[in-house]
């Protein structure tokens with residue numbers, strides 16, 4: 001086996017290799033992660049390690065990842081525009097599809113302009129490290145996604161984390177820092193990715209106005225799903241035109257790949273000039289851009305409205321079923337429904353036993369969630385049938401009783 005250089009141990013006077021030891025300690029703590037093989041498409045039932053299972057842990061909420069219209073759009077784009085984009089856009093130029101997608105996103109979000117990024121992770125790290133710098137303040141919800149945390153760290157701004165969705169705490173922190181010069185940026189997930197609850201956007205909008213802050217909302221899990229027209233959590237909360245930067249992803253409900261910022265022309269021009277993940281990375285390729293445009297067309301159509309209704313109905317049926325069985329769904333308000341378990345090993349055991357019954361759900365452990373709050377993160381799809389949902393609830397209840405997560409025999 002290849003030997004890697006190690007860390008100097010002054011006691012023994014030698015270099016010791018630590019990767020293996022660290023992996024061992026992850027294993028011992030039940031925190032080791034590995035990936036599985038899925039054959040074929042990402043639909044509501046998948047072939048996992050050679051066996052058909054019900055998929056209950058995908059962010060493909062509307063089932064668009066294998067939708068014929070998106071596939072057709074991608075194939076046509078490859079035929080017309082080729083496979084690769086060749087370079088970053090500031091280097092080899094925009095392709096027509098970049099511009100068409102950005103126009104589509106700006107119209108969808110009701111903003112002056114939009115900019116596409118290569119992933120949600122790249123968008124958050126790029127946007128936040130561009131708009132904030134030394135001397136600025138970032139107010140960030142404690143449960144914000146890791147990409148927001150990393151973007152804030154990269155920015156070198158002072159990061160002030162407020163308790164999850166605690167508007168009283170946030171107001172106090174804004175008050176305490178009122179006299180500080182520099183930009184103030186409040187950043188929040190629209191839908192919290194591991195809890196499935198919603199940010200209090202109306203209150204955040206009021207606070208940002210009162211304290212002269214900028215508000216950025218990461219709507220990775222709301223885009224395409226929430227609000228009458230699927231515009232996201234800001235539409236649901238009636239504050240579409242009050243958010244300074246809408247960030248969203250194209251690889252979840254929209255079934256494609258990539259992410260965006262939608263904002264004023266001034267902010268978008270600023271990001272083009274300052275967001276390093278945009279400037280220094282090869283841009284999204286034609287097939288992905290075309291699939292995203294087709295996804296917005298679908299989300300805006302009556303078929304899209306039906307998918308949203310179906311997803312909402314499935315989410316309610318699932319949550320009601322679990323709560324009636326005695327589970328704690330941790331305040332979920334959306335299609336992301338956590339099932340609280342507690343310990344890491346117990347959670348992974350729960351997930352394994354469900355897989356034995358043909359239900360694929362991931363256990364979520366630290367560092368993704370705090371120690372002691374491990375959970376199954378269940379996600380519903382519009383393409384699950386009512387029978388699928390009933391079957392999943394019954395299996396989770398049975399394993400939950402067996403493991404003592406809920407009472408009963």
Ligand SMILES: Cc1ncc(COP(=O)(O)O)c(C=O)c1O
Nearest residue numbers: 119120121145147193220249251
């Ligand atoms: C809230 C949130 N923001 C950003 C991301 C990153 O998006 P992407 O998977 O496109 O990198 C995710 C998803 O994993 C997320 O849950």
